[in-house]
Amino acid sequence: MTHAAAKSRHAELSAEIRRHDQAYYVEGSQLITDREYDQLYKELQELEKAFPNLVTPESPTQRVGGAPSEKFARVKHLVPMLSLDKVQASDSPTKEEMPDRDQRNRAQDEKTLAELRAFDATIRKQLGRDNIQYIIEPKVDGVSISVHYHDGKLALGVTRGDGTEGDDITANLKTVRGIPLELNLKHPPCPARSARRSLHFH
Numbered sequence: 201m202t203h204a205a206a207k208s209r210h211a212e213l214s215a216e217i218r219r220h221d222q223a224y225y226v227e228g229s230q231l232i233t234d235r236e237y238d239q240l241y242k243e244l245q246e247l248e249k250a251f252p253n254l255v256t257p258e259s260p261t262q263r264v265g266g267a268p269s270e271k272f273a274r275v276k277h278l279v280p281m282l283s284l285d286k287v288q289a290s291d292s293p294t295k296e297e298m299p300d301r302d303q304r305n306r307a308q309d310e311k312t313l314a315e316l317r318a319f320d321a322t323i324r325k326q327l328g329r330d331n332i333q334y335i336i337e338p339k340v341d342g343v344s345i346s347v348h349y350h351d352g353k354l355a356l357g358v359t360r361g362d363g364t365e366g367d368d369i370t371a372n373l374k375t376v377r378g379i380p381l382e383l384n385l386k387h388p389p390c391p392a393r394s395a396r397r398s399l400h401f402h
Contacts, residue, residue, distance in 0.1 A: 209247060210247050210248070214260055217244065217260040220240075245261055271367070273368040274365050274366070274368070275365065276365050277346060280363050281344065281346060282363055283363070289312050290309075290311040290315065291308065292311060293308070320332065344359070345357055347373065353382050354380070354381045354382070355370070357369045
């Protein structure tokens with residue numbers, strides 16, 4: 201691929217991803233599946249890897265998706281809320297290569313497992329250790345929020361927004377039964393200022 205062709209495709213992918221980000225994070229609608237979105241994003245990442253000069257601060261790969269809604273007051277996060285990376289599942293063999301869905305899923309899972317083992321071997325080698333512990337969290341699609349408590353009482357709820365600023369949804373949050381209005385200050389003792397990050401709602 202020539203640099204001109206790569207630049208043109210990069211612009212197309214960036215515009216398409218921004219359109220889907222606007223729909224999903226701001227307007228609350230999903231135009232394509234998560235897998236289709238991931239494929240667009242992966243193609244953009246691979247394009248930027250092949251042509252590093254295409255990477256700019258405005259590229260979707262350099263920003264957290266979504267902007268705060270103007271319906272709420274904007275609040276700056278004390279600590280940026282970053283997005284979690286996904287474990288990239290293998291998409292080989294393809295549907296064309298292996299039409300049977302169950303067989304294809306098993307083959308893809310086996311290839312993904314092999315890639316994870318190779319990653320583990322690389323980490324062990326680089327760290328010079330045989331005993332490595334990993335923490336893996338499910339990436340749940342939904343609305344991520346930061347909830348702050350002052351002296352154990354709910355004081356602030358903020359959406360992730362663009363990762364730097366979010367929407368103040370404290371009043372709405374107080375109607376959610378799953379969010380405690382007050383924390384137990386005795387077992388264990390609660391700090392005067394505390395925050396719970398990355399709660400997910402659908």
